[in-house]
Amino acid sequence: MINIAERHQFILNKLQKEEYIAVVDLCKELDVSPVTIRKDLKLLEEKNLLFKTHGGATLQNPYTIDRPVNEKEKIQSLEKVKIASTAAGMIQENDALIIASGTTVLALARAIPANMHLTVVTAALNVALELTxxxxxxVLQLGGLLRKSSSSVTGSYAETILKDFFCNKLFLGVDGIDLEFxxxxxxxxxxxxxxxxIKVAQKTIVLADSTKFGKRGFGKICPIDEIDHIITDSGISASTLQAIESMGIHVTVV
Structure with a gap:
C-alpha cells in the first residue's frame, strides 16, 4: 500500500489531467476506503491545492460569485456570440418565446433576425430594449424587483404574470451547471x-459557455434532466458532454 505522500501526489497528478475526480474512482485506483480519500482531499484543500466538491474534487473553484452584467459581457464574448447565433437559428416565425436574463441571452436578442414576427416575454431590461x-x-416585459447586477427583474409579481402564458421555447442563461447539483x-x-x-415553456434551451460547467451558484434552478437542450462551445470536456448526453439531453457544441 502506498503512503500518504504518494497518495496525495497521485491525486494531484490525476487532477492535472482531468477536470474532476470522484471519491469512488480514487478508492478503486488506490485501494483505500472513502474515509481515507475524504481525509486526503480535506488536507489538500487546506493547503489550497484543490477544491472539495460533493463526491470528489476539482482544481477550479466550483462556486460562482455575482458580477455586474457589463463585466460578464467581456468573459467568453466570442463564444457567447457563436452560441447566440446557433440559438437564433432555432427560432421559427410566430414563435412565442421566453428570454430569461444574462449576457448570453442578451447576445441571442442581438442575433434574432429583424424581420421575424415573434412574441417575447422577458425578465431582462437589456433584452427588452434590444428587441424594441x-x-x-x-415584447412583454415582466415587472418586479430590479436586480441591478443583471439588469433584470425578480420576485412574486413577475412569477404571477408568467402564469398567464405558455410559450414554445425558453432560452435560459445560467451561472453554473453541475452534473449532480x-x-x-x-x-x-x-x-x-x-x-x-420552465413550467410555462414547452422546451427549455440553456445557453451556457463551457466555463459554466462544474460550477455552482447560490440558487438552484433545477436538476439537469428538467431541461431539453444545451448550446455551448467546444471548451466542454468530452467526459462532461458524454455524461449530459447520457441523460437524454441534446447538446449542441459550436
Whole structure:
C-alpha cells in the first residue's frame, strides 16, 4: 500500500489531467476506503491545492460569485456570440418565446433576425430594449424587483404574470451547471423565477459557455434532466458532454 505522500501526489497528478475526480474512482485506483480519500482531499484543500466538491474534487473553484452584467459581457464574448447565433437559428416565425436574463441571452436578442414576427416575454431590461428595434416583435416585459447586477427583474409579481402564458421555447442563461447539483444562478430569487419560466415553456434551451460547467451558484434552478437542450462551445470536456448526453439531453457544441 502506498503512503500518504504518494497518495496525495497521485491525486494531484490525476487532477492535472482531468477536470474532476470522484471519491469512488480514487478508492478503486488506490485501494483505500472513502474515509481515507475524504481525509486526503480535506488536507489538500487546506493547503489550497484543490477544491472539495460533493463526491470528489476539482482544481477550479466550483462556486460562482455575482458580477455586474457589463463585466460578464467581456468573459467568453466570442463564444457567447457563436452560441447566440446557433440559438437564433432555432427560432421559427410566430414563435412565442421566453428570454430569461444574462449576457448570453442578451447576445441571442442581438442575433434574432429583424424581420421575424415573434412574441417575447422577458425578465431582462437589456433584452427588452434590444428587441424594441424590431418592428415585428411584440415584447412583454415582466415587472418586479430590479436586480441591478443583471439588469433584470425578480420576485412574486413577475412569477404571477408568467402564469398567464405558455410559450414554445425558453432560452435560459445560467451561472453554473453541475452534473449532480443541477443548474444554478447566483441569486435565489432569480432561480425561483427561472423555475416558473420552465413550467410555462414547452422546451427549455440553456445557453451556457463551457466555463459554466462544474460550477455552482447560490440558487438552484433545477436538476439537469428538467431541461431539453444545451448550446455551448467546444471548451466542454468530452467526459462532461458524454455524461449530459447520457441523460437524454441534446447538446449542441459550436
Amino acid at each position: 428595434r424590431h418592428q415585428n416583435i411584440e 443541477g443548474l444554478t444562478t447566483t441569486s435565489s430569487m432569480e432561480a425561483q423565477l427561472n423555475r416558473e419560466m
